[in-house]
Amino acid sequence: MRDNEAKALELPNTNGLLHRRVFLKGGAAIASIPFLAAGVSAEDRSAPDLVPEWTREPGAGMSPYGDRSHHEADVQRNVVSQPGTVGSGASRTPLQSLEGMITPNSLHFERHHNGVPEIDPKRHQLLIHGMVKRPLTFDLDNLGRYPMVSKMLFIECSGNSAALLAENPVQASVGELHGLVSCANWAGIPLSSLFEEAGVDPAAHWVIAEGADAALMSRSIPLEKIMDDGLLALYQNGERLRPENGYPMRLLLPGWEGNMSVKWLRRLKVVSEPAMTKDETSKYSDVRPDGKSLLFTFPMGVKSVITSPSAGMALRDKGIYQITGLAWSGSGRIQRVEVSADGGATWSEAALDSPVLPKAMTRFRMGWNWSGGPAVLQSRAIDETGAVQPSREAWLAERGRNAVYHYNAIQSWQILQNGDVRNVYV
Amino acid sequence: MRDNEAKALELPNTNGLLHRRVFLKGGAAIASIPFLAAGVSAEDRSAPDLVPEWTREPGAGMSPYGDRSHHEADVQRNVVSQPGTVGSGASRTPLQSLEGMITPNSLHFERHHNGVPEIDPKRHQLLIHGMVKRPLTFDLDNLGRYPMVSKMLFIECSGNSAALLAENPVQASVGELHGLVSCANWAGIPLSSLFEEAGVDPAAHWVIAEGADAALMSRSIPLEKIMDDGLLALYQNGERLRPENGYPMRLLLPGWEGNMSVKWLRRLKVVSEPAMTKDETSKYSDVRPDGKSLLFTFPMGVKSVITSPSAGMALRDKGIYQITGLAWSGSGRIQRVEVSADGGATWSEAALDSPVLPKAMTRFRMGWNWSGGPAVLQSRAIDETGAVQPSREAWLAERGRNAVYHYNAIQSWQILQNGDVRNVYV
Missing domain, CATH: 3.90.420.10 (Oxidoreductase, molybdopterin-binding domain)
Structure with a gap:
């Protein structure tokens, strides 16, 4: 890690957010390990005793319908069913473990009201x-x-x-x-x-x-x-x-x-x-502060969330990290995503992966040079209709605490001094 | 099936290819079944004895990592390994059973030269x-x-x-x-x-x-x-x-x-x-007709193939069908896909699903009113560099029969009188 290189990429007064150049060209030493193996040059890396055991014997064959590596078995949907039921409940997509814009079918979220029926496709009409x-x-x-x-x-x-x-x-x-x-x-x-x-x-x-x-x-x-x-x-x-x-x-x-x-x-x-x-x-239906309900609130609001770093993760050392997450809107394309590293005091525009499509997930990214000091990471999405993702405070002021649907406020992740990441309200 | 409606959508002299309107609005009776259940009105469909057994009892619960329906078990990669080896060979994606532009991970094609190594991700560098x-x-x-x-x-x-x-x-x-x-x-x-x-x-x-x-x-x-x-x-x-x-x-x-x-x-x-x-x-390396080889022929050519109808399928009756397939080019975006129902005598432009992305699959579609008579279906892709997918004849004339790589010629599917679909050279 060379501090001066990272510093040169920082956007001023943003608590370390980095210029987009870091996505295009790199140029800063981020986390590589200099090759310093004792008694062997990089050129000798293919020497037999340095070749791992999995390279020394033929591997497994092809398969008709593949499965993931057993090393990835911990990446799971989080299953919660209502007490006393089997199939009334939900399982949630492990967003913290995923990348890109697609959710693999095995990890698509579930929400059922009386379980998954076993349907014969030949008889269904x-x-x-x-x-x-x-x-x-x-x-x-x-x-x-x-x-x-x-x-x-x-x-x-x-x-x-x-x-x-x-x-x-x-x-x-x-x-x-x-x-x-x-x-x-x-x-x-x-x-x-x-x-x-x-x-x-x-x-x-x-x-x-x-x-x-x-x-x-x-x-x-x-x-x-x-x-x-x-x-x-x-x-x-x-x-x-x-x-x-x-x-x-x-x-x-x-x-x-x-x-x-x-x-x-x-x-x-x-x-x-x-x-x-x-x-x-x-x-x-959305219960309002006065106890009456809004019926037929169909479109999902503009929303985003940083998936990494996020709660439960830990930064191991100060230096450069990628901030990445997902943005979406029920009203069309994501126009822009802004990221803050100082709890909303300043906002900088994130890079968006292509394609940016209407009513689809958009992956956003921002480089960040963590100083080791206090930081609160947030993202804020704006869609093509001009709708802006609200703060939690603004959302609560408008909707009240009786509503349990359509929560789309800004998520705040606090980075503690030791690198741990926590969910906070700011 | 009302013949006059289908006829009204036909592009003239194309052996039944249909106007794009069929994708936007429908309007022709294609293959629906009039509701004619004896002794019960459509409104009574929810009567208990008409509700299938899977609706009458609670379904299965959520799962941490889902699997597909056992009814889909026949959709498999086609595995072929070289004699005497386990992991030297290939497995092929069942394009005939898939839709959209994404290949699910379990069905992504494989090509290995000595099997799939069992790598410890913590030790790999x-x-x-x-x-x-x-x-x-x-x-x-x-x-x-x-x-x-x-x-x-x-x-x-x-x-x-x-x-x-x-x-x-x-x-x-x-x-x-x-x-x-x-x-x-x-x-x-x-x-x-x-x-x-x-x-x-x-x-x-x-x-x-x-x-x-x-x-x-x-x-x-x-x-x-x-x-x-x-x-x-x-x-x-x-x-x-x-x-x-x-x-x-x-x-x-x-x-x-x-x-x-x-x-x-x-x-x-x-x-x-x-x-x-x-x-x-x-x-x-690509062996040419004169026995010499071309080395370093890196980009894949512009290509397309109709995935439905395709060999092994059968049309059950004359009338409207969807012709659909995939197009791609190693040089950029697909500009246009043309479809022929008369073995290349006439070509009509297919509809492309969004998004159309560089170096990605593009799904194309064309409606077709099969008269019940002879037909040969073909697709021809053109990419943004202007490269046109060649006929098989032209490809062979240029590359000869020693080459086994980079085959990107037009595929022809013949529809027999009985509706069976066959691979043919035209």
Whole structure:
């Protein structure tokens, strides 16, 4: 570590945030280890006694469907089920262990209301009925002939990050706090084409979506959204949907709260008024400070979170680190992400990985030269509509403490003198 | 199926290719099933005796690391190892069963020269040495502090599609024929930043990359490519690299033949001349008709293939189908994909899914109204440099029959009268 090189890259008065040059060219010694093995030159590195045992014998063969290394077994979803139930609860994506913009299918978050049904894909059908000229059913074979589309889309549970409403900061990983959000390459059939085929009554304005799970999870959806970008999703990151993501078919409403993207979809009923189902009255309505509820708060707000460094991690030494995280908005593309290393006193613009896509995760990055002194790291996302991610204080002032959905405030990570990272309210 | 609706969408004289409107709005009856259940109205669909058994009882719980449905177990990589070896060979991605642009990690193609080494990530190191000021080593902990970048990138084995050189058309699935190509969201460290830190001698022009597998897979790489967009990849579709993709770290050279993206990377030696390793002389050089070889043919050509319908599938009835496939180029973005339903007599422009990214897979789609008569389906990709995917005839005329690498000619699928799909040369 050469301090003068790192210093030369610092943005002034930011508590060590670094110029973007560090991403393009490097140039500062960050954490490499000079080659100093006793009695052997770098050129002799291939000498037999320096070749590890795994290089000395033939390796394992190919496999039909691969698995990850057993060394990665600790990277898991955090499973929490409601007492007395098996499948009513959630599992959260371990955001602290992931990189890039895609969530691998095995780690996509789950939220179920009565477990994952074991559906026979040959027998499952989707019915479109109600205020239509021709009630229609579709099975997987038929659907295979329809024109499809694929898109990168995030799904976020509207209850994500609710732990941040606690009076005192909960010490848990970023995945445990914010991991009810994931992003995948979804492929399926635009619902507009199936609805055009059924022939929708012009007096219809809503659609009731019903899942084939034992909860018969049901939501009312504006017909306009279905016709705009509603998707009947059949594939997730290339392969068929995973069972916990609605196999063999799910509704997908880009940018809207996750529970509306009804999994194991069996029925879309076209109607004139919302149905006021149990799932949109007992849950998924936002209780305001005065005790009344907001119904039908569909789009997820603009949001970001630093995934590294984050709570539970520790910086081992002062010097250069990468600050990275994810940003997303239910209203479109991420326009900009700003990072602060001084608890919000100053903000600097982060680099964004390509592609930056509407209603998808965007990975942001910022170099940082940690002085070893006190620091609070924050990120703040701005989307293409100009919406700015609020501070926790502003969010609470507007929504109050009765609300448990749609928390999208700025997350603060404090770096302690010893390098430990903690969840704090600032 | 209402024939007049489908007819109204046809592009004239194309043997049934359809206007793009079919993707946007539908409007033609494709393959839906009118709801005609005896003695029950569509509204009564939720009557208890019509609710399937999986809806009547609570489903399964959440899981820390999910798996796919057992109903999908037949979707597998096609494993072929060289006789007498375990890990020398390849497994191919089942392109016929996938959708979108991402290949799930468990189905990413494999090509190994002496198996998959079982590497302890805590002990694995990368050495950068040779013509540098400071030989450096890096382990996973150190690398975790470096600024990273993530990108969607395809990797294709230069031996992909070599079965198409056979005298007579091989009848096999599109995955078995063309499945040595996959696409993922890769994240890692730009090698330029590690090389800047090591301090490269201005007289150096090449880098020898060596893997930690028992084959010590080694290739010579122009330093310019390393500094341009060479990546030390650590993550694949969000999670750590899979063992068969180089866990814990691999070289990734966007757009270049797959074997150069050396897996299990242990050494990058900076040199002045290429090393003429076994892996670039005995293999991966292109033998020309006159018996001489072309060395160092790095970028993969512009290419596309229709994945559905494709060999081994069968159309069950005349009417509307989706034609879809993948296109990619080692030289940049896909500019356009054209589809023919009449063996190349006419070509129509296909729709491309977003995002269209450089050196990544692009999904293309075209609606088609099959008359039930003879048809040969083809796709032809054009990239942003203007390069056009050649016909098989043109490819053979230029490269001859000794070459087994870099086959990128147009694939032809014949639709037989009974709906069966076959690989043909036209």
